[in-house]
Amino acid sequence: MRSLFDQWKDLLLHTCFSLLWPGVLFAQQATLPAPPPTASIPVTETIHGITVRDPYQWLEDKDSPQTRAWIRAQQTYTKSLLGRRPELDDLRKEVRALTDIEQAQRVLYRNGKYFILKKIPGQEHAALYVRQGESGTEKLLIDPAKISGDSTATVELLNVSEDAQLVVYGIRRGGRDQLSIHFYDAAAGKELPDVLPEARYIYWSLPMTPDGRSVYYVKFEDQGPRLYEHHLGTEAHQDPLIFGQSIGPQMILAPSLSQDGSLLLIHVLHGASGATDIYFKDLRKGTGIAPLIKDVPATFTADAAEGKIFIQTNWNAPNGRMMETDVDHPDPAHWRTIVPETGSVIEMFRLSGHKLLLNYISNAHSELRLLDENGKGEGSIPLPGIGSVEHIDSEWNSPVVCFSYSSFETPTSFFSYSVSLKKTSTISAPPTPVGLKDVVVEQVWYPSKDGTRVPMFLAYKKGMVKDGNRAVLLYGYGGFNWAQLPTFSPETGVWLEMGGIYAVANIRGGNELGEAWHKAGELDKKQNSFDDFLAAGQWLIRQGYTNPHRLAIQGMSNGGLLVTACITQRPDLFAAAIARYPLIDMVRYERFSIARWWTTEYGSDSDPRYFRILYAYSPYHHVRQGTSYPAVLLISGDGDTRVDPSHARKMTAMLQNATSSGRPVLLLYDSTSGHSGTLSTDAEVEQTSDELAFLFWQLNFLH
Numbered sequence: 001m002r003s004l005f006d007q008w009k010d011l012l013l014h015t016c017f018s019l020l021w022p023g024v025l026f027a028q029q030a031t032l033p034a035p036p037p038t039a040s041i042p043v044t045e046t047i048h049g050i051t052v053r054d055p056y057q058w059l060e061d062k063d064s065p066q067t068r069a070w071i072r073a074q075q076t077y078t079k080s081l082l083g084r085r086p087e088l089d090d091l092r093k094e095v096r097a098l099t100d101i102e103q104a105q106r107v108l109y110r111n112g113k114y115f116i117l118k119k120i121p122g123q124e125h126a127a128l129y130v131r132q133g134e135s136g137t138e139k140l141l142i143d144p145a146k147i148s149g150d151s152t153a154t155v156e157l158l159n160v161s162e163d164a165q166l167v168v169y170g171i172r173r174g175g176r177d178q179l180s181i182h183f184y185d186a187a188a189g190k191e192l193p194d195v196l197p198e199a200r201y202i203y204w205s206l207p208m209t210p211d212g213r214s215v216y217y218v219k220f221e222d223q224g225p226r227l228y229e230h231h232l233g234t235e236a237h238q239d240p241l242i243f244g245q246s247i248g249p250q251m252i253l254a255p256s257l258s259q260d261g262s263l264l265l266i267h268v269l270h271g272a273s274g275a276t277d278i279y280f281k282d283l284r285k286g287t288g289i290a291p292l293i294k295d296v297p298a299t300f301t302a303d304a305a306e307g308k309i310f311i312q313t314n315w316n317a318p319n320g321r322m323m324e325t326d327v328d329h330p331d332p333a334h335w336r337t338i339v340p341e342t343g344s345v346i347e348m349f350r351l352s353g354h355k356l357l358l359n360y361i362s363n364a365h366s367e368l369r370l371l372d373e374n375g376k377g378e379g380s381i382p383l384p385g386i387g388s389v390e391h392i393d394s395e396w397n398s399p400v401v402c403f404s405y406s407s408f409e410t411p412t413s414f415f416s417y418s419v420s421l422k423k424t425s426t427i428s429a430p431p432t433p434v435g436l437k438d439v440v441v442e443q444v445w446y447p448s449k450d451g452t453r454v455p456m457f458l459a460y461k462k463g464m465v466k467d468g469n470r471a472v473l474l475y476g477y478g479g480f481n482w483a484q485l486p487t488f489s490p491e492t493g494v495w496l497e498m499g500g501i502y503a504v505a506n507i508r509g510g511n512e513l514g515e516a517w518h519k520a521g522e523l524d525k526k527q528n529s530f531d532d533f534l535a536a537g538q539w540l541i542r543q544g545y546t547n548p549h550r551l552a553i554q555g556m557s558n559g560g561l562l563v564t565a566c567i568t569q570r571p572d573l574f575a576a577a578i579a580r581y582p583l584i585d586m587v588r589y590e591r592f593s594i595a596r597w598w599t600t601e602y603g604s605d606s607d608p609r610y611f612r613i614l615y616a617y618s619p620y621h622h623v624r625q626g627t628s629y630p631a632v633l634l635i636s637g638d639g640d641t642r643v644d645p646s647h648a649r650k651m652t653a654m655l656q657n658a659t660s661s662g663r664p665v666l667l668l669y670d671s672t673s674g675h676s677g678t679l680s681t682d683a684e685v686e687q688t689s690d691e692l693a694f695l696f697w698q699l700n701f702l703h
Contacts, residue, residue: 032081032664036073038653039066048608050615052587056653060592060646062638067649074652074667078690081664085693092689094497097433098411098490099685104428106157107402107414108393111164114402114416115141117157118428124151124680128169130186134416134425141186142169151680156203160186161212162259162395166232168215170203175639175679177594179203181217183232196236200594200641207257207264216242216264218253220594225253227266243279243289250596258304259351259396263327265292265302265309271600273480273522276300280309282327292330299481299515303351305396308373310356311335312349319514320346322356322375338375345514347483352394352401353419357381359389361483363443364455364512368392368403370419381417382424384410386441388485402427406488408459408502409436435497438462441486446539448508449531452520455512456536457486458545460501471701472501472546474537478509478529479558480601481518491688500701501545507532507562522601524613530565537566537573549575550699556580557643558601560634564619564651567630576631576663576698578691581640584647586618587611592644620647623654631663631698633691637670645669663698 040055061067082088104118105126112133119126128142147153156170156179165187170179181196181203202218202225209215214231226244230236243266244253252269262284268277276299278292293300298315309330311323322339325332339346344362351357352370355378360367366389368381383389387407391414394401399419406412413429440462445453464470473495477484484504492502506512509521509529521529537553540546551574555563560582567577587605589595603610615621623629632655636648652667659665668690670683679687695701 032662033077035656035665036070036077038070038657040657047587047605047615048611050612052615052621054585054588054650056650059649059653060588060644062645062649070653071649071667071669075669078666078668081666082668082690082693085697087696088689088693091494091692091696092685094494095490095688095692096681096685098493099688100681101411101430102428103412103430104404104414105412106391106393107404107416107427108157108160109398109400109402109416110160110162113164114427115157115160115164115167116414116428117155119681124682125154128155128157128167130164131427134427141167141189142184144171147171148173151682158203158206159208159215161208162210163212166208166212168206168208170201171198173198175637176641178641181206192232194230194232194234194236196230202252202254205254205256207255209257210259210261216255216257218244218255220249222249224249224251227253227255242281250599252597256303260306262307263304263309265304267301272597273518274600278302278311280304280327280330290330293332296332301349303349305351305354310338310349310351310373312346314515317341318516319344322346322349322358322371324373324375338373339371345483345511347511348392350392350394350401351396353399354396355419357392357394357401359392361485361512364457364483364506365485366405379422384413386486388487390487407486408441408457408488408492408496409433409439411488411493433493433497436493439496440464444539446535448528448535450528452508452528452532454508454532454535455506456539457504457506458501459486459492459496459503461496461499464499464501466544468541468544468547469550470501470546471499471550471695471699472503472540472552473695474503474505474533474540474551474553475559476505476507476529476533476536476553476555476562477557477559478505478507478521478533478562480509480598481511481515483511485512490684491691494688494692495695498701503536503540505533505536507536509558523603523610526602526613527617529562530569530617533562533566534570534573537570548573550701552576552578552695552699554578554580555582558583560584560643560647561586561619564632565617565622567632568619568622568624569617571627571629574630576633576695578633578635578694579648579651580635581643581645582634582636582647582651583643584618584651585620586614587621589647592646593641595644620651620654623651623658625658626660627658628661629655629659629663629665630661631694632665633668633694634666635668635687635691639670666694 043054043057106117108115114131116129125144129138131138144155152174154172158168167184172179180198183192183194200220224247227242228239230239254267256265264281266279277294281289301312319341321341323335324338325335344360348359356371358369365386370378391404401417411430414427416425441459560579563579605611634648636645655665
């Protein structure tokens with residue numbers, strides 16, 4: 001690490017530069033070449049009586065020759081500026097050291113075997129292995145390197161049969177959400193001819209019958225999501241339609257199946273963050289599909305075992321509670337609460353070894369608690385520290401639970417837990433990087449604009465001095481009921497190793513403090529999310545951590561909306577901003593891809609009331625000519641089939657044309673990457689190094 005510092009010290013007089021840096025930076029920025037020109041072709045539309053102008057709407061057509069030429073010009077421009085940064089080569093080495101490590105993505109336990117999807121050093125992508133027991137020998141089953149020669153194909157572990165003989169996996173190409181579904185005979189070591197062609201599936205919920213002969217899957221079609229059953233040995237076009245004929249495209253379906261195969265549960269989500277209906281079908285009795293819960297403005301998640309249905313819900317319990325009923329008495333009038341609401345938030349539950357395993361969010365970090373089937377507490381599963389559990393895989397009759405853990409300083413690790421022995425074993429755990437062993441993590445609370453107290457994590461190296469001039473990277477999301485807990489990334493790791501402060505603001509819109517926290521940051525209250533994030537930056541300055549010249553913000557997807565809204569509302573507060581795969585044009589957002597799922601979170605422009613709310617904060621429509629904007633790096637790619645990349649393209653053009661600061665507005669656009677985080681090792685190293693080089697450049701980050 002010191003070699004990089006020494007090189008910079010040879011180039012610059014560190015102390016003098018720190019004192020004089022705003023003037024030096026101005027001189028440096030003034031020499032920047034102008035960005036590629038973008039044609040402004042005015043398009044004007046009157047919506048609910050308001051005139052809306054859109055000069056770069058032509059960039060929405062990603063396949064037009066004009067747009068492709070514009071993308072190539074932007075790629076060349078970005079490379080010409082970031083590619084010549086003197087620290088880039090050293091950054092690549094540091095990033096690779098934290099990227100090219102063992103990284104497991106999912107672990108399933110079946111019949112004494114562990115199926116492990118992981119990337120090992122030297123691999124570009126995760127491959128699928130099977131291990132006999134906790135520490136037995138491993139065998140490679142599925143290698144993505146043999147699927148595609150250009151490092152764009154990745155593998156998803158979807159399910160494994162109870163006898164560990166049949167593996168169901170997906171192949172994703174170029175970061176797209178869409179994938180194809182394949183079947184592998186682990187006993188014979190060969191692919192089966194069954195293939196579900198590439199489409200948008202609910203890939204996190206693919207239940208399999210106990211005999212391993214059928215799977216249930218959801219496929220999103222033009223008319224809406226549809227639930228099918230695939231019988232092995234038959235053609236996909238023959239799969240019978242089980243449910244969904246009356247479900248429109250704004251809905252989401254997710255199935256689950258009791259381990260004994262007797263009860264099929266079908267979750268109907270009203271958008272990505274709306275209410276949930278649940279239907280069920282008793283497969284042994286052959287009865288029809290009936291509602292379990294319907295038309296209640298709350299979320300529900302259910303699983304079943306031995307005739308009982310266990311239900312997680314925020315119905316009259318914003319922090320969540322567990323309820324139970326039985327198949328013969330499914331009406332909500334017969335439901336009983338077995339785990340009441342507490343001050344902690346129930347994030348998810350699993351059935352594990354005839355127990356209930358609850359993943360709680362407590363003070364914005366994960367806690368795992370075991371309870372019996374009647375809700376009586378049986379202790380906790382110890383975690384290594386203050387961090388996040390994102391993945392839990394278990395079954396009612398299985399003696400083993402597999403779960404992940406990560407924190408700001410700990411790369412993602414996977415463990416197994418014996419429910420009967422109460423013993424935790426390591427399945428995949430890369431060592432904590434040496435440079436992160438002295439990282440300190442603290443949680444603070446700060447006041448937002450309306451006085452609401454908001455929690456925030458701060459991570460930094462031991463001995464950090466608050467001198468008002470530290471380089472701070474502030475991250476946020478604030479939407480879709482999704483909590484931002486401490487997790488690891490190579491970018492964060494390098495930032496901390498080099499002495500930066502990393503902050504995560506748990507702003508309203510997320511689930512860190514329950515459904516009430518989410519509701520306080522959605523729809524007509526979305527501005528609360530932006531206010532909370534702006535207040536985080538202001539607090540960091542007031543408390544002597546940093547100043548506006550050394551403060552950067554970052555967010556992805558809905559977090560990209562957050563970041564771009566904040567720079568249009570307070571361009572003076574930040575030196576730099578990074579928006580990954582961002583949502584930005586809130587007037588036209590629901591016209592693209594799956595954005596119709598998000599109207600429960602944002603509202604629809606077809607409604608005059610919500611149109612005015614959306615237009616009031618839409619970042620694309622609030623860029624003002626001649627404003628001194630921070631340096632901005634927008635990241636997207638053709639493979640993003642979730643948030644349309646036209647958002648990033650249009651905002652790049654708008655900001656480049658408007659800003660007067662002399663700071664760069666850059667588009668980092670990978671034509672083969674997308675939203676699903678499936679970059680190869682080499683591609684991840686390049687993108688992360690580019691992001692860090694951008695931050696170091698704009699924040700004058702020398703220590």
